Amino acid sequence: SQTIHQWPATLVQPVGSPLSLECTVEGTSNPNLYWYRQAAGRGLQLLFYSVGIGQISSEVPQNLSASRPQDRQFILSSKKLLLSDSGFYLCAWSEGRGGQPQHFGDGTRLSIL
Amino acid sequence: GQQLNQSPQSMFIQEGEDVSMNCTSSSIFNTWLWYKQDPGEGPVLLIALYKAGELTSNGRLTAQFGITRKDSFLNISASIPSDVGIYFCAGPVTGNQFYFGTGTSLTVIP
Numbered sequence: 001s002q003t004i005h006q007w008p009a010t011l012v013q014p015v016g017s018p019l020s021l022e023c024t025v026e027g028t029s030n031p032n033l034y035w036y037r038q039a040a041g042r043g044l045q046l047l048f049y050s051v052g053i054g055q056i057s058s059e060v061p062q063n064l065s066a067s068r069p070q071d072r073q074f075i076l077s078s079k080k081l082l083l084s085d086s087g088f089y090l091c092a093w094s095e096g097r098g099g100q101p102q103h104f105g106d107g108t109r110l111s112i113l
Numbered sequence: 114g115q116q117l118n119q120s121p122q123s124m125f126i127q128e129g130e131d132v133s134m135n136c137t138s139s140s141i142f143n144t145w146l147w148y149k150q151d152p153g154e155g156p157v158l159l160i161a162l163y164k165a166g167e168l169t170s171n172g173r174l175t176a177q178f179g180i181t182r183k184d185s186f187l188n189i190s191a192s193i194p195s196d197v198g199i200y201f202c203a204g205p206v207t208g209n210q211f212y213f214g215t216g217t218s219l220t221v222i223p
Contacts, residue, residue: 006155032209042199042215042216043213043215043216044156044201044213046210049209049210051209059210090155090156092155094209098205098207098209099143099144099205101146101158101161102146102158102203102211103158104148104155104156104157105155106154106155107153107154107155109153
């Protein structure tokens, strides 16, 4: 069966520091991969999605970036974090063919001080 | 742009009661998804609907794909404390992306 792993579960970072959140999927090939941000327990905002290695679509302009160095690995990064980057970050995957449900990881709670 | 409106925003019910929530969109969907999110965790897929009029159950949960294809309903029968959480609907923007509703927060009072 397929599994998705996100880490770390919790992160506290100072303003201006870099960020790297990692997500990996097991048990499937060529999945679609997604990064979402959720503020205050509501409203999933799509940040990035990828349909293949090296292919990244950005939905929201900001100081975050994403990369997909391997088929089942998706990384969310920032060079300099802002206070507004605080939130709950969720990685998700779906089967490569269109219209398939997304399956989420357990999320990373990011607090910026 | 596309909007998914969920109602109610929050519900406080007694254990054992039935729950009903819905989701409406401004355009036609060919897929509806329902998720539940426990505090501090990622959303978990409950039910997926692919056909107008479809009625699908998952234990005490039942979801329906509205005939107009612009709405969907989720019902929970005989609620229990572990039903607490936020329930999200989702519908496709494109083949690879989904819009998510703003969520219905459910509190079950023992």
